[in-house]
Amino acid sequence: MIITIASGKGGTGKTTIATSLALSLAAESPLFLDCDVEEPNVALFLKPTIEERREVGQMIPEVNLDKCTYCGRCAEVCQYNAIAVVGDKVLVFPELCHGCGSCSLNCPTEAIHEVLNVTGTMERGSNGSVEFGQGTLNVGEPMAVPIIRQLKQWVIPPDHGNRAIILDASPGTACPVVESMSGADFVLMVTEPTPFGLHDLRLAVQVARDELGLPVGVVVNRDGVGDRGVDDYCAAKDIPILLRIPLDRRIAEAYSEGTPLVEVLPEYRERFQALYADIEKLVRDTKGATQ
Amino acid sequence: MKQLVILSGKGGTGKTTVAAALAHLASQELPIVLADADVDAANLELVLDPVKREEHDFMSGQVAVIDAERCIACGICAEVCRFDAVTSLPHPRAQGGGGEVYQVDALACEGCASCFYQCPEEAIGMQEQHAGRWFRSDSRFGPLFHAHLFAGQENSGKLVTLVKQQGRLLASDTGAELLLVDGPPGIGCPVISASAGADMALHVVEPTVSGVHDLERIMGTTDHFGVPSLVVINKADLNMARSKEIVAFCAGRRVEVVGRIPYDTVVTEAMVQGQPVTAYTDGRVTEASREIWSRIKGRLLAEQAAKKGRQR
Numbered sequence: 206m207i208i209t210i211a212s213g214k215g216g217t218g219k220t221t222i223a224t225s226l227a228l229s230l231a232a233e234s235p236l237f238l239d240c241d242v243e244e245p246n247v248a249l250f251l252k253p254t255i256e257e258r259r260e261v262g263q264m265i266p267e268v269n270l271d272k273c274t275y276c277g278r279c280a281e282v283c284q285y286n287a288i289a290v291v292g293d294k295v296l297v298f299p300e301l302c303h304g305c306g307s308c309s310l311n312c313p314t315e316a317i318h319e320v321l322n323v324t325g326t327m328e329r330g331s332n333g334s335v336e337f338g339q340g341t342l343n344v345g346e347p348m349a350v351p352i353i354r355q356l357k358q359w360v361i362p363p364d365h366g367n368r369a370i371i372l373d374a375s376p377g378t379a380c381p382v383v384e385s386m387s388g389a390d391f392v393l394m395v396t397e398p399t400p401f402g403l404h405d406l407r408l409a410v411q412v413a414r415d416e417l418g419l420p421v422g423v424v425v426n427r428d429g430v431g432d433r434g435v436d437d438y439c440a441a442k443d444i445p446i447l448l449r450i451p452l453d454r455r456i457a458e459a460y461s462e463g464t465p466l467v468e469v470l471p472e473y474r475e476r477f478q479a480l481y482a483d484i485e486k487l488v489r490d491t492k493g494a495t496q
Numbered sequence: 497m498k499q500l501v502i503l504s505g506k507g508g509t510g511k512t513t514v515a516a517a518l519a520h521l522a523s524q525e526l527p528i529v530l531a532d533a534d535v536d537a538a539n540l541e542l543v544l545d546p547v548k549r550e551e552h553d554f555m556s557g558q559v560a561v562i563d564a565e566r567c568i569a570c571g572i573c574a575e576v577c578r579f580d581a582v583t584s585l586p587h588p589r590a591q592g593g594g595g596e597v598y599q600v601d602a603l604a605c606e607g608c609a610s611c612f613y614q615c616p617e618e619a620i621g622m623q624e625q626h627a628g629r630w631f632r633s634d635s636r637f638g639p640l641f642h643a644h645l646f647a648g649q650e651n652s653g654k655l656v657t658l659v660k661q662q663g664r665l666l667a668s669d670t671g672a673e674l675l676l677v678d679g680p681p682g683i684g685c686p687v688i689s690a691s692a693g694a695d696m697a698l699h700v701v702e703p704t705v706s707g708v709h710d711l712e713r714i715m716g717t718t719d720h721f722g723v724p725s726l727v728v729i730n731k732a733d734l735n736m737a738r739s740k741e742i743v744a745f746c747a748g749r750r751v752e753v754v755g756r757i758p759y760d761t762v763v764t765e766a767m768v769q770g771q772p773v774t775a776y777t778d779g780r781v782t783e784a785s786r787e788i789w790s791r792i793k794g795r796l797l798a799e800q801a802a803k804k805g806r807q808r
Contacts, residue, residue, distance in 0.1 A: 213537050215507010215681040220706070243682035244505050244713060246706040284558070284609050305578050305608030344716035347653065347685035376507035376681045377536040383603055383648040399767055401512065405537040411647040416603055430764045461704035461735035 206488060207361070207370045209240075209389040211413065213405025215376030217397045218426035218450070221460055223373040224250045225467040229477035231334045233369035238360055239339035240385040241375040242325060242352045249463040253337040255330040259359070261340065263304030263351040264319035268295040272316035279308035279317060300347055325352045329360055349381040357388065369481065378408045386413055390488045393447070395424045399431035403438055410444065420491045422484060427452040445487065448480050497667045498796045499675045501533070501694040501723070505714030507681035509702045510730040513763055514785070515678035516543045516772035521789040523637035527672040530635060531663035532642040533656045533690035534680040535628065543772055546633030546640045554628040554643065554658065556651045558607040560600045566619035569596045573611035573620060581605040603648050628655055632662065639666055653685035660690070674796075683717045696796060697723045698754070702731050703738035711742065715749065725751045726795060728788055732756035752795065755788035757781055 210223040224247060227235045239247035266279065266288055277290045287301035288308055299322045309317035324346040329338040338360035340352040361370060374385035386392055392413040396402040406423070413419045423439055428449040439446050450456070450466075450473075459469040467473050502515045512534075519540075522528050532540040560581070562573070574582040581604035587595035600611075612620045627650070630643035641663045645652050660677060667675045679690040679697075691697055697718045701711045715725050727746050732739045739756065746753050758780050766776035774782045 214539070215504075216509055216702075241682075243684045243687075244507075244706075244710040246506070246709060249705045249709060282609065282613055284607055303606050303608055305606065305610045306576070307608055307610035307613060310576060310610060311613055342684060344683060344713055345688075345720040347688050349682070349684045377534075377652075378647055379536040379645060379652045379686070380648070380650045381682075381684070382536075387604065399764055400542050400770065401539045401767060404539060404542060408537055408647060416648050430761065432768050457734055460706075461702075461738055463705040 206367070206391070206485065207372065207389045208391045208393055208484060209372040209374055209386045210393050210395060211374040211382060211386065211409050212376060212395045213378055213409035214396070214402050217395045217402055219373055219395045220246055220250065221456070221466050222393070222395045222424050222426065223247070223371055224465045225473060226477050226481065227251070227335045227369070227371050228465055228467050229474045230369045230481055233367065233481070234336070235369040235371060236336045236360065237338070238356060238370070238372045240353045240356065240372050242340040242342045242349045242356070242381070243375055245339045245341055247373055248337070248339055250465050251332050251335055251337055253330040253332040253335070255328045257330070258326060258328045260323045261327045261352055261355050262322045262324040263302065264306065265299045265302045265304065265322040266297055266308050266317045267320045268297070269316045269318070270295070272314045274314055276313065278311050278313060282307050282311045304351060324348060327352070327356050327359055349375070350384045353381055353384045378412050382409070383412060383417070386417055386419065389419060391484050392419050392421045393424060393484065394421055395426055396435055397427045397431065398425055398433070398435045400434060402431070403434040406435065407438065410442065420487050422447040422487060424448045424450065426450050447483050448476060497673055497675060499664070499677065499694045500696050500698060500792065500796065501677040501679050501691050502698045502700060503679040503687065503691065503714055503718070504681055504700045505683060505710030506706055509700045509707060510757070511700050512539045512543070512678055513767070513773060514698070514700050514728060514730070515540060515676060517774040517785040518789055518792070519544065519637040519676055520772040520774045521786060522674055522676065526674055527670065528638045528674040528676055529663045529667040529672045530638055530640040531660050531675060531677045532640065533659060533677050533686065535643040535645045535652050535655045535659065535686065536680070538642050538644060540678045541633070541640065541642055543767065543770055544635035544637060544640055545770060546635040546642070548631050548633045550632040552630050553626055554630055554655050555624050556627045556654050557625045557649070558609070558622045559602045559605040559625060560607070560609065560611050561621050561623050562598050562600055563619045563621065564597060566617050567598055568617055569598060570616065571598070572614050572616065573598060576610045576614045579604050579606050582611060606650065625649065627651060630655065630659055630662070638672070653689040656680070656686045656689040657692070683713050687717060688721065691718055691721055691723050694723045696726060698726045698728060698792065700728050700730050701742055703729060703735040703742060705738070708738060708741055708745065711745070715751070726792060727751055727753045729753060729756045731759040734759045752791070754791040755784050757784045
């Protein structure tokens with residue numbers, strides 16, 4: 206089962222919840238993917254030993270000027286202005302290229318082949334109880350999505366059966382978050398009961414439930430601060446609140462040192478196991494309903 | 497006119513809280529224009545009480561659409577698509593094997609038009625996307641430009657650029673002295689767009705292992721694009737050792753730490769009331785914010801004076 210942890214708003218506790226969930230599920234041979242490739246932080250908490258590392262990026266065109274007739278067809282078909290023909294020069298702008306391959310398919314003289322433009326790295330390993338993978342976008346590079354996409358392909362086995370696979374998404378609701386949610390069985394939203402939390406939760410629910418058609422549930426973190434807005438919204442939208450974690454300075458201080466919640470408050474393990482069982486049930490119910 | 501962008505790398509460290517406080521304090525001294533560059537989760541409007549004056553559609557990007565009448569189900573589109581956006585389903589009226597219907601998943605489609613060019617039957621069209629909306633509003637502290645990118649859309653960087661451009665234009669038309677930009681989290685495309693052309697970046701960091709880690713990456717990003725940095729430590733007393741680590745890191749980079757905001761529940765209380773914290777209370781958070789604004793102002797004006805000096 207693939208669970209993506211998202212939130213809309215940043216800093217609501219995605220990583221706190223995701224790492225503690227994984228650490229509580231040793232029986233399910235958990236696999237964890239840090240999909241926040243712009244700011245990957247999970248390794249600071251799970252402290253895995255990295256066993257394998259790969260450069261990653263996307264394919265960009267390289268032009269063989271001996272074959273090129275400067276006809277300009279590549280620039281014409283490129284939707285991103287990533288290739289331009291200027292006199293007897295062909296300019297490629299890697300940071301604009303989406304790696305779609307259309308320029309090389311359309312080149313009438315087959316003058317274009319594709320080469321890997323490295324924009325980040327992927328790593329995988331384990332901390333003994335949790336298998337782990339993460340992607341890291343190189344500083345100065347704009348595009349997170351290709352790294353997330355390839356990380357998923359690299360780390361998630363095609364036949365993952367009953368394993369618990371947890372993906373930690375980045376904040377926001379744009380394309381990197383969609384990529385982190387797509388293919389998931391369930392999206393767990395971590396929010397805080399404040400106007401900012403609620404505002405962004407609504408947007409994240411729109412993406413997961415309305416656009417991608419995935420079942421969603423909510424964890425209310427720092428319960429007790431703020432107002433009742435999140436509770437009222439979830440009730441009105443029929444979104445289950447699966448776990449509440451009160452505002453507790455011990456959790457915040459442990460977080461600040463990279464200590465997972467369930468290590469400082471082990472009594473939470475059972476609650477995370479129950480959370481997982483609830484999610485399993487919701488996923489089964491959804492699948493039953495659509496069949 | 498000076499452009500200050502507020503960033504953090506890690507989400508939820510208090511960018512918008514700081515932006516709202518600075519907007520409040522700065523607007524008491526100078527004419528300012530505000531831009532919310534977090535277009536997928538715009539929150540500045542929640543504490544600035546804006547009245548919308550203009551609303552515009554943001555058209556951007558495109559998706560492929562397959563004309564089922566013309567499609568001969570050859571499957572070339574699915575073959576050339578690198579984004580797994582073309583899917584095929586058995587034809588509902590197919591009689592025993594054979595016959596498929598090809599469809600484009602609009603969320604997965606990146607609008608590259610590769611399928612459009614390869615389709616032998618010209619059965620594919622490219623449709624421009626209504627990707628979001630942007631607004632010019634009047635807020636209590638000055639004009640505010642903000643936007644909503646629709647759920648799951650691409651091109652947030654383009655929308656960020658548009659919102660900022662509009663802010664700049666109005667600021668230079670009206671003689672405003674500061675364009676204050678509330679940035680998005682992360683270090684990728686919307687962040688790069690939010691930082692472009694800024695005179696200074698203010699990084700809001702919290703004293704946690706994640707905060708420290710992310711500060712290095714966001715500062716690397718602004719350095720890469722030649723934007724000088726300032727740092728604010730939010731919730732500074734949550735972990736004094738990590739706060740010191742941040743101060744040392746900044747000293748090593750010759751980056752000024754312009755202030756430390758204490759951990760205080762008034763910040764959340766103010767947010768619930770829809771108020772910048774500085775307008776809500778006169779406590780220690782407000783005091784720290786005043787100090788921060790005065791240091792930023794000093795730095796921005798010093799840069800301006802230095803620039804003028806060089807020009808002479």
